[in-house]
Amino acid sequence: MLSVDGVQTYYGPVMALDGVSLEVAPGSITAVLGANGAGKSSLLRTVSGLVRPRAGSVRFDGREVAGLAPEKIVRMGLAHAPEGGGVIAELTVQENLELGALWRRDRAERDRTFGEVFALLPRLEERRGLAAGSLSGGERQMLSIGRALMGRPRMLLLDEPSLGLAPIMAAEIMAVIGELRHSQGLTVLLVEQNAHSALSVADRGVVLNVGRVVASGEASDLAADEDLRHHYLGL
Amino acid sequence: MARFVDLTLNGVSNGMIYAAVALSLVLIWRATRIVNFAQGGMLMITTFIASSVIGSSGSYWLGFAVALASGLVLGAVVERLLIRRVADGPALNAVIVALGLLVLLQALAGMIWGGTPRSFEPAFSIRGYFIGGRHVLFGPMDSFTVLAVLGVAVLLWLLFQRTSIGLQMRASAFAPAVARLQGVRVGNMLTLGWALAALCGSLAGLLVAPAVFVGPNNFDPILVFGFTAAVIGGLDSPVGGVIGGLVLGLVLSYVAGYWGSAMVNLSALFVLIAVLMVRPEGLFATRAARRI
Numbered sequence: 152m153l154s155v156d157g158v159q160t161y162y163g164p165v166m167a168l169d170g171v172s173l174e175v176a177p178g179s180i181t182a183v184l185g186a187n188g189a190g191k192s193s194l195l196r197t198v199s200g201l202v203r204p205r206a207g208s209v210r211f212d213g214r215e216v217a218g219l220a221p222e223k224i225v226r227m228g229l230a231h232a233p234e235g236g237g238v239i240a241e242l243t244v245q246e247n248l249e250l251g252a253l254w255r256r257d258r259a260e261r262d263r264t265f266g267e268v269f270a271l272l273p274r275l276e277e278r279r280g281l282a283a284g285s286l287s288g289g290e291r292q293m294l295s296i297g298r299a300l301m302g303r304p305r306m307l308l309l310d311e312p313s314l315g316l317a318p319i320m321a322a323e324i325m326a327v328i329g330e331l332r333h334s335q336g337l338t339v340l341l342v343e344q345n346a347h348s349a350l351s352v353a354d355r356g357v358v359l360n361v362g363r364v365v366a367s368g369e370a371s372d373l374a375a376d377e378d379l380r381h382h383y384l385g386l
Numbered sequence: 387m388a389r390f391v392d393l394t395l396n397g398v399s400n401g402m403i404y405a406a407v408a409l410s411l412v413l414i415w416r417a418t419r420i421v422n423f424a425q426g427g428m429l430m431i432t433t434f435i436a437s438s439v440i441g442s443s444g445s446y447w448l449g450f451a452v453a454l455a456s457g458l459v460l461g462a463v464v465e466r467l468l469i470r471r472v473a474d475g476p477a478l479n480a481v482i483v484a485l486g487l488l489v490l491l492q493a494l495a496g497m498i499w500g501g502t503p504r505s506f507e508p509a510f511s512i513r514g515y516f517i518g519g520r521h522v523l524f525g526p527m528d529s530f531t532v533l534a535v536l537g538v539a540v541l542l543w544l545l546f547q548r549t550s551i552g553l554q555m556r557a558s559a560f561a562p563a564v565a566r567l568q569g570v571r572v573g574n575m576l577t578l579g580w581a582l583a584a585l586c587g588s589l590a591g592l593l594v595a596p597a598v599f600v601g602p603n604n605f606d607p608i609l610v611f612g613f614t615a616a617v618i619g620g621l622d623s624p625v626g627g628v629i630g631g632l633v634l635g636l637v638l639s640y641v642a643g644y645w646g647s648a649m650v651n652l653s654a655l656f657v658l659i660a661v662l663m664v665r666p667e668g669l670f671a672t673r674a675a676r677r678i
Contacts, residue, residue, distance in 0.1 A: 201563055221566040231567045239561045242553075250557050253550055254569035302569065 152177040152306055152338050153198065153229075158207035158217070160190075160197045167193035169362035170207070175306070180332055180339040182353035182370065184346045185383060189359040191342040192234075195308045198340070199231035200224045211306070226254055230304035234311040235291035238298070240284030244275055247283050247294055251301030261301070268297045271327060289320035296327065306338040307331070313345050321345065325352040350374045358383050388520070393643040394636065395524035401635020402535040406590035407612020408619060408627035409539065410583040416559045416622045417579035418473055420480040424464065426609030427491030428584050429591035430602065432457045434499050436592055437506055437600050446509050453588050461584025465577045473576075495602040503601030512596065531593045538589060539628050542582065546624070555579055607651065611638070614658045620668025629670065633657075 153175040160168040168190045175181045183191050196202045198209055200221035209217040211229050225231070230251075238247055248268065252261040269276040272293045278286060283294055292312050299307055309328065313321035329352045331337045343349035350356055356373040358366040366379050373379060407425065414422045432453045440449035468487065472479040510526035546552035557565040558575040566572050590612065591605060598604045615634045619626025634657060641653040661668065 199567060201567070221563075222569045222571055225567060225569040233564060233567065237561070237564050237567075239557055239564060241560045242556065246553055246556075249550075249553060250565070250568045250570065253554060298568065 152179075152212065153340065154208075154210045155194070155198065156208045156210075158194075158197055158204045158209060160193050160202055160204045162193075162202070167362055168197060168204070171359070171362070171364055172207075173357050173364065173367065175338060175340055177338055178332065178336045179355060180328065180341060180353045182346075182349035182356045183340065183342045183359060184349060184356055184373075185344075185359035187344065188361070189383075190362040191344075191359055192310055193362075194359070195231060195310050195340070195342055199229065199308055201231075222254070225302060225304075228303075228305040229308070230299035230302050230306070231308040232295045232299035232310065232312070234314050235288055235295055237310075238283040238286070238291050238294045240282065242283055243279065244281055244283055244286070244294055245279040247298050248275070248279075248301050251298035252303075255302065260303075264301050264303060268300050271300070271330070272297050288315050289317075289324070292316065292324055293327070296324070300331075304337070306340070309339060309341045311342055311344060313343065313348050318348075321348050325349075328352055346374075346380070389643065392523035393639045395522060395528070396643075397636035397639030398632065399524060399528035399531050399635070400639060401615075401632040402532050403590050403594045403608065403631070404611045404615040404634050405628040405631025406535045406538065406586050406593065407608055408615035408631045409542070409624055410585075410587035410590065411612060411616040412619065412621060412624050412627040413542075413579055413583035413586065415616070416624075417555070417576050417583075418465075418469065418480070419477065420469065420473070420484065421613070421621075422583070423481065423484040423609070424487035424491065425583070425587050425612070426605050427488040427495075428457070428460055428464070429587035429608075430495060430600075430605045431491055432460065432584075432588040433506070433591035433595050433600050433605070434495055437504060437595070438499075440507070446507065450509070450592060453592055454585055457584040457588030458581045461581040461587075462577050464584070465580035469580070470573070470576075492602045499600075499602075501602060503599035503604050506595035506600050508596035527596070534589060534593065535628075538586060539624070542586075542624060545582075551575075551578070610651075611654055614654050617658060617668055618661050620670040623668070623670040626668060626670025630668075 156172050158168050158171045171194060183194060185191050197204050200219050204217050208215055211227060216224050252264055255261055274290055275293060275297050278290060286294060296312065312324045325348050328339055332339060341349055341353060350370045350373060353370040356370045357364055358379060360383055365383060366373065410425050411422060414420055435456050436449040436453035439452045440446055468483055469480060472483050508527045510530050512525050512527045514521035514523050514525045546556060554570045555575045555578065557570055558572040562572045590608065594608050611634060615630035616627050618633055619630030634654065637657055638650050638653060642650050
């Protein structure tokens with residue numbers, strides 16, 4: 152579904168990704184793990200078009216998307232939910248959600264998606280008239296995910312959905328992600344610093360360290376690998 | 387008492403013109419974080435265009451419509467051709483470009499229309515209404531001024547709060563990268579924002595022209611007053627801009643009436659400094675919500 156090959160991304164002179172390659176199969180959940188600054192968010196930003204890679208290719212459904220504008224990529228069915236800070240604080244919950252579906256022409260379809268998102272994340276419905284800035288950390292994460300779902304994506308890029316959350320809240324978010332895969336066959340690329348919670352829901356994992364892939368494999372194997380956990384995941 | 391009423395009415399009328407200029411500055415500040423110093427030059431150009439169209443066609447309303455339309459086009463062109471190229475650089479670059487554009491527009495106007503200010507017929511009578519046995523300092527032209535600016539402000543509010551385009555414009559202003567991830571064509575929203583801002587500016591130029599005459603430098607004070615009004619309102623709040631315009635209009639009118647018109651420009655600066663000292667973020671800024 153998504154294939155990243157030899158991608159190099161720079162912020163000015165600073166290299167963030169140094170030849171990263173990975174494959175995400177349709178209907179799977181892939182966790183990208185690593186410490187702060189390992190390049191996890193840069194990977195998502197490169198795939199969704201926010202930053203242009205200097206080299207390498209990013210193919211979604213066989214089509215090259217590297218270098219395309221983010222507003223084009225999201226229309227292909229590849230949505231990026233930035234971490235909870237990415238909700239627009241000045242807009243209401245409802246407006247944030249509307250924004251996620253605006254590019255879709257069919258109004259009836261959009262209204263139906265509202266129902267689906269509220270069914271999945273009922274807390275958002277209770278808060279729909281409030282400014283997103285007044286939400287708790289967990290609610291913001293849910294809003295960020297819900298907003299991405301409003302575009303009915305086939306694949307979702309999730310950036311640190313459990314960042315700063317209490318364990319019970321993080322578990323709730325992971326449950327929602329698992330549910331989405333089961334009910335909609337959604338493909339997910341999940342970036343997490345919390346390896347334990349990410350591997351609990353993922354099929355496969357990729358470990359990044361200073362912009363390079365240092366390990367990849369079945370989630371259960373990665374979770375069991377003592378050395379890896381010790382060196383890169385801090386477990 | 388009669389004098390106080392007159393000064394208040396006059397202040398409201400002038401204040402609405404400052405409000406229109408403030409709106410034009412606020413819309414651009416919100417969208418691109420640039421103080422558009424070229425606004426004074428842009429509204430001067432569109433008012434000259436109105437003057438020429440009215441002169442050759444004899445129709446005020448044709449000139450009015452052409453000026454507003456050319457404001458829209460001028461705003462869009464300035465954003466696309468100039469501002470877009472410097473928007474990603476340091477903030478100072480955009481300021482310098484805006485100042486350069488101001489100088490360029492004033493020089494162009496001087497070359498095309500000459501440096502001698504020309505009169506501009508008002509759309510309606512400037513003679514005050516006859517109320518309570520006297521003519522008050524507020525006539526049909528003032529009514530038109532107040533209604534036109536309020537009308538534009540309400541339309542803008544409806545656009546921003548009630549339409550999909552407005553939602554996209556707000557999202558683009560608050561969080562451009564996040565907006566792009568939602569599929570919003572942020573570049574187009576910025577162009578539209580500049581176009582609407584220049585439209586507000588054109589309106590202000592048309593409304594103030596009968597009082598200040600049309601010349602390359604005649605609109606400089608109006609830009610200063612509009613900027614002051616925008617800062618009073620917090621620079622990023624359209625409602626604040628309108629209220630800031632009214633407050634400044636009233637203050638300057640009382641100063642002119644009770645103290646002397648020589649003090650007007652100085653007082654505007656006093657108000658500006660006082661607001662910046664007491665509430666640097668302005669009276670209606672929304673920024674605080676984001677910092678928490």
